[in-house]
Amino acid sequence: SYELTQPPSVSVSPGQTASIICSGEKLANIYTYWYQQKPGQSPVLVIFRSATRPSGIPERFSGSVSGNTATLTISGTQAMDEADYYCQSWDSGTAVFGGGTKLTVL
């Protein structure tokens, strides 16, 4: 089955840039979606169709793709951005999620 791979954890200092990657063999040709999940809350969409930010999501969140790797970038990371981040894509009509990356802001 299709898999999306994310690093378990990423650490960043406040004000710095955080990059969270998602690897999958088809990501060069299909869209990637990114969700933020804070403890005890449901996931919230932060990037869709690889690079589009929904209304209400701060401009410091951006998405990009290079080859088979999608990247979620958070510029000027704030303490409130500490959360789990999940990438998601579709393969043969089935939604697939990455294992998630815990972003720590310290």
Add this chain to the structure above:
Amino acid sequence: QVQLQESGPGLVKPSQTLSLTCSVSGGSISDDDCYWSWIRQSPDKGLEWIGYIFSSGSAYYNPALKSRALISVDTSKNQFSLTLTSVTAADTAVYYCATSETPGDLFDPWGQGILVTVSS
């Protein structure tokens, strides 16, 4: 903005059937532009898409769960439901409902989720 709310029993015995309902407010489940999904999250498997349904009743499932999952829609109540048969401890998870305007696209918004534990 559409809002979703899951409801159902929080405890199900092994081998029995799990039944959950998602109530939709702020929009109509009959909207042709929307489709309605179930997604679950467990520590072992992470986020797992179960399937989605259109207001017409056409449903599509994750092949890994297709033999046990059934999603249905009740337009009169503005709700859709999930039934999962022959549950085991591996089905213990937080179950979310979510929506989207296009098949094969994003999930937004999500419900708050409901924890279902499978245990005797």
